Amino acid sequence: xxxxxxxxxxxxxxxxxxxxxxxxxxxxxxxxxxxxxxxxxxxxxxxxxxxxxxxxxxxxxxxxxxxxxxxxxxxxxxxxxxxxxxxxxxxxxxxxxxxxxxxxxxxxxxxxxxxxxxxxxxxxxxxxxxxxxxxxxxxxxxxxxxxxxxxxxxxxxxxxxxxxxxxxxxxxxxxxxxxxxxxxxxxxxxxxxxxxxxxxxxxxxxxxxxxxxxxxxxxxxxxxxxxxxxxxxxxxxxxxxxxxxxxxxxxxxxxxxxxxxxxxxxxxxxxxxxxxxxxxxxxxxxxxxxxxxxxxxxxxxxxxxxxxxxxxxxxxxxxxxxxxxxxxxxxxxxxxxxxxxxxxxxxxxxxxxxxxxxxxxxxxxxxxxxxxxxxxxxxxxxxxxxxxxxxxxxxxxxxxxxxxxxxxxxxxxxxxxxxxxxxxxxxxxxxxxxxxxxxxxxxxxxxxxxxxxxxxxxxx
Amino acid sequence: xxxxxxxxxxxxxxxxxxxxxxxxxxxxxxxxxxxxxxxxxxxxxxxxxxxxxxxxxxxxxxxxxxxxxxxxxxxxxxxxxxxxxxxxxxxxxxxxxxxxxxxxxxxxxxxxxxxxxxxxxxxxxxxxxxxxxxxxxxxxxxxxxxxxxxxxxxxxxxxxxxxxxxxxxxxxxxxxxxxxxxxxxxxxxxxxxxxxxxxxxxxxxxxxxxxxxxxxxxxxxxxxxxxxxxxxxxxxxxxxxxxxxxxxxxxxxxxxxxxxxxxxxxxxxxxxxxxxxxxxxxxxxxxxxxxxxxxxxxxxxxxxxxxxxxxxxxxxxxxxxxxxxxxxx
Numbered sequence: 001x002x003x004x005x006x007x008x009x010x011x012x013x014x015x016x017x018x019x020x021x022x023x024x025x026x027x028x029x030x031x032x033x034x035x036x037x038x039x040x041x042x043x044x045x046x047x048x049x050x051x052x053x054x055x056x057x058x059x060x061x062x063x064x065x066x067x068x069x070x071x072x073x074x075x076x077x078x079x080x081x082x083x084x085x086x087x088x089x090x091x092x093x094x095x096x097x098x099x100x101x102x103x104x105x106x107x108x109x110x111x112x113x114x115x116x117x118x119x120x121x122x123x124x125x126x127x128x129x130x131x132x133x134x135x136x137x138x139x140x141x142x143x144x145x146x147x148x149x150x151x152x153x154x155x156x157x158x159x160x161x162x163x164x165x166x167x168x169x170x171x172x173x174x175x176x177x178x179x180x181x182x183x184x185x186x187x188x189x190x191x192x193x194x195x196x197x198x199x200x201x202x203x204x205x206x207x208x209x210x211x212x213x214x215x216x217x218x219x220x221x222x223x224x225x226x227x228x229x230x231x232x233x234x235x236x237x238x239x240x241x242x243x244x245x246x247x248x249x250x251x252x253x254x255x256x257x258x259x260x261x262x263x264x265x266x267x268x269x270x271x272x273x274x275x276x277x278x279x280x281x282x283x284x285x286x287x288x289x290x291x292x293x294x295x296x297x298x299x300x301x302x303x304x305x306x307x308x309x310x311x312x313x314x315x316x317x318x319x320x321x322x323x324x325x326x327x328x329x330x331x332x333x334x335x336x337x338x339x340x341x342x343x344x345x346x347x348x349x350x351x352x353x354x355x356x357x358x359x360x361x362x363x364x365x366x367x368x369x370x371x372x373x374x375x376x377x378x379x380x381x382x383x384x385x386x387x388x389x390x391x392x393x394x395x396x397x398x399x400x401x402x403x404x405x406x407x408x409x410x411x412x413x414x415x416x417x418x419x420x421x422x423x424x425x426x427x428x429x430x431x432x433x434x435x436x437x438x439x440x441x442x443x444x445x446x447x448x449x450x451x452x453x454x455x456x457x458x459x460x
Numbered sequence: 461x462x463x464x465x466x467x468x469x470x471x472x473x474x475x476x477x478x479x480x481x482x483x484x485x486x487x488x489x490x491x492x493x494x495x496x497x498x499x500x501x502x503x504x505x506x507x508x509x510x511x512x513x514x515x516x517x518x519x520x521x522x523x524x525x526x527x528x529x530x531x532x533x534x535x536x537x538x539x540x541x542x543x544x545x546x547x548x549x550x551x552x553x554x555x556x557x558x559x560x561x562x563x564x565x566x567x568x569x570x571x572x573x574x575x576x577x578x579x580x581x582x583x584x585x586x587x588x589x590x591x592x593x594x595x596x597x598x599x600x601x602x603x604x605x606x607x608x609x610x611x612x613x614x615x616x617x618x619x620x621x622x623x624x625x626x627x628x629x630x631x632x633x634x635x636x637x638x639x640x641x642x643x644x645x646x647x648x649x650x651x652x653x654x655x656x657x658x659x660x661x662x663x664x665x666x667x668x669x670x671x672x673x674x675x676x677x678x679x680x681x682x683x684x685x686x687x688x689x690x691x692x693x694x695x696x697x698x699x700x701x702x703x704x705x706x707x708x709x710x711x712x713x714x715x716x717x718x719x720x721x722x723x724x725x726x727x728x729x730x731x732x733x734x735x736x737x738x739x740x741x742x743x744x745x746x747x748x749x750x751x752x753x754x755x756x757x758x759x760x761x762x763x764x765x766x767x768x769x770x771x772x773x774x775x776x777x778x779x780x781x782x783x784x785x786x787x788x789x
Contacts, residue, residue: 003599063476269582274590280581
């Protein structure tokens with residue numbers, strides 16, 4: 001028995017390692033993704049003053065503080081029976097869309113993307129943003145940084161800080177934008193639409209042309225037949241801020257659709273000894289361990305989960321790209337590496353939505369920012385689509401406004417089982433084919449990075 | 461001249477400190493002209509074994525963020541200390557324990573029980589916790605244990621400098637990094653940030669008026685964006701918190717929550733006593749002086765809405781406060 005260890009897994013958020021055990025014949029016997037960390041927000045947020053939750057929980061993740069902040073404030077809207085004003089919702093969406101653009105671009109150019117843009121077997125010391133700057137030149141690098149910064153700037157304008165903004169108040173928000181600032185955001189959004197198109201063309205050129213990727217993307221080992229989940233609007237289109245949770249099966253058929261406040265009827269979380277990450281599953285099917293089967297309630301969230309659990313994009317350019325994606329990969333698409341293409345299509349979709357939103361000056365400038373709070377109802381669930389998938393915050397609050405219970409199901413946690421299976425399958429393919437030099441083990445990490453995992457988030 | 465070597469690492473953290481480095485944008489190009497990054501798990505494919513292979517002191521500067529929550533955090537802190545000439549505690553978690561430091565208000569058993577047994581959506585019939593074990597093929601799988609409590613970085617290794625904030629503000633990082641590049645390093649163990657309070661850089665108007673009672677933010681019908689938030693009755697940690705962020709949260713009309721930690725000029729802050737400073741700030745602004753009535757009742761009523769003083773005043777600094785952690789049930 002031999003142990004191959006990848007420690008730590010890199011170019012992603014948070015800690016983790018992969019342990020691959022080979023049997024006497026050199027075949028993979030078992031492969032585990034272990035998340036060694038736990039900070040325990042579900043415990044230490046108890047007894048805190050509830051209005052601080054948006055700020056406390058944003059520290060679950062410095063890469064995706066905005067969706068935590070917003071899911072948290074959405075839960076508090078319900079705790080205080082204070083539906084936010086239309087303008088407050090618009091301000092929150094402004095921040096959320098800015099965040100989505102920034103986070104997806106961070107993944108494509110800094111985290112998972114270098115595998116695609118430089119090739120999976122590019123030497124490890126070059127396989128990163130510095131390598132991208134070297135290969136693509138300072139002009140492209142400046143554009144990458146500029147558009148990431150646009151997202152961060154929008155968050156900062158509203159929340160004072162780009163990382164861990166302060167903004168949400170039960171029933172509304174603390175801040176809005178001036179007409180000048182809105183003009184600035186409109187310009188940024190227009191530029192982001194163009195940059196999303198540039199990134200998509202870069203993706204197509206690089207991936208379709210790369211020998212490893214063009215074969216891997218359609219291979220069984222880099223695919224996973226499982227359920228899919230995402231928030232949808234009334235027409236079953238993807239909704240990044242609100243809506244119902246929809247679960248579909250590996251053939252794209254709707255299995256269940258429910259309001260986020262009913263999540264406990266449909267989602268459970270299993271515990272395994274080898275990792276601090278819990279393993280959510282669809283209760284309608286149940287948990288059968290780390291096995292790929294339609295009788296196992298494993299599901300995926302994030303760009304590919306949303307694509308499979310919904311139909312069509314809301315905006316014209318994204319619609320057109322979506323059609324091309326469908327022609328290439330079909331819908332549903334169970335190919336793990338397709339996450340990247342869907343992610344970039346979402347950058348385009350969100351940039352277009354941001355542009356539409358900021359152009360609606362009446363909504364941006366008129367009306368109140370807060371609904372006065374009502375009596376404390378004691379309970380609230382807040383749900384939002386983060387870049388990495390569906391995020392649920394569930395709070396119990398006492399009459400003094402102190403937290404009495406906190407349950408959090410975070411995007412990468414939803415993906416825990418799917419990621420583990422994807423790693424095991426990729427390890428099998430690469431190792432059974434006789435590849436195990438350290439550098440080429442990166443191909444196993446390629447399967448995991450497609451999800452854009454965030455393991456600090458996942459264990460929280 | 462040969463380039464220096466720098467490393468970035470995260471222990472018990474959220475990744476916000478890494479993003480704050482990425483947010484340096486073009487300044488990052490300047491850094492890369494002077495330094496090679498030899499370890500940065502968030503952005504580069506260099507593994508622990510590569511760091512173990514480095515010589516002692518081979519890394520010129522290590523920027524270490526995150527608190528020490530589990531055994532692995534401590535092991536890597538010790539490894540990086542050995543390999544680095546200068547060790548910098550970067551961000552409030554490594555500086556003061558940070559928000560995960562609030563974990564010190566619970567015992568390790570309470571934490572595990574809540575997360576893996578009591579939490580609403582958990583289905584854990586076997587009643588197990590993450591722990592080292594053997595799988596069905598007989599493979600041994602080790603799992604790093606949680607420490608009994610959270611520590612700041614300098615509780616486990618020697619620290620040369622501190623860069624505060626959650627995350628550290630861009631300008632604070634730039635100034636510190638430029639000082640390092642120029643070789644113009646300040647005396648050891650200094651906090652590399654200005655040393656007055658957030659109030660000094662806050663543009664909101666202070667009228668020096670007294671407050672009748674402290675309120676929760678949702679209890680205020682209106683927040684006047686021009687006026688001091690403390691004078692509007694909110695617990696704004698500005699008077700007890702080091703400047704350097706440009707009063708970022710008050711600028712968004714939200715109270716400061718104290719992420720930069722206390723300034724260090726005051727002897728009181730030897731123990732990082734952010735809470736003591738804040739209590740005196742609240743005492744000096746609350747108007748409860750009425751000789752005839754019972755003062756005690758009045759003070760109690762005025763401060764009634766500070767329901768979780770410990771969580772508010774030590775949100776980022778519990779492990780370095782005089783309280784440090786819960787001792788007994």
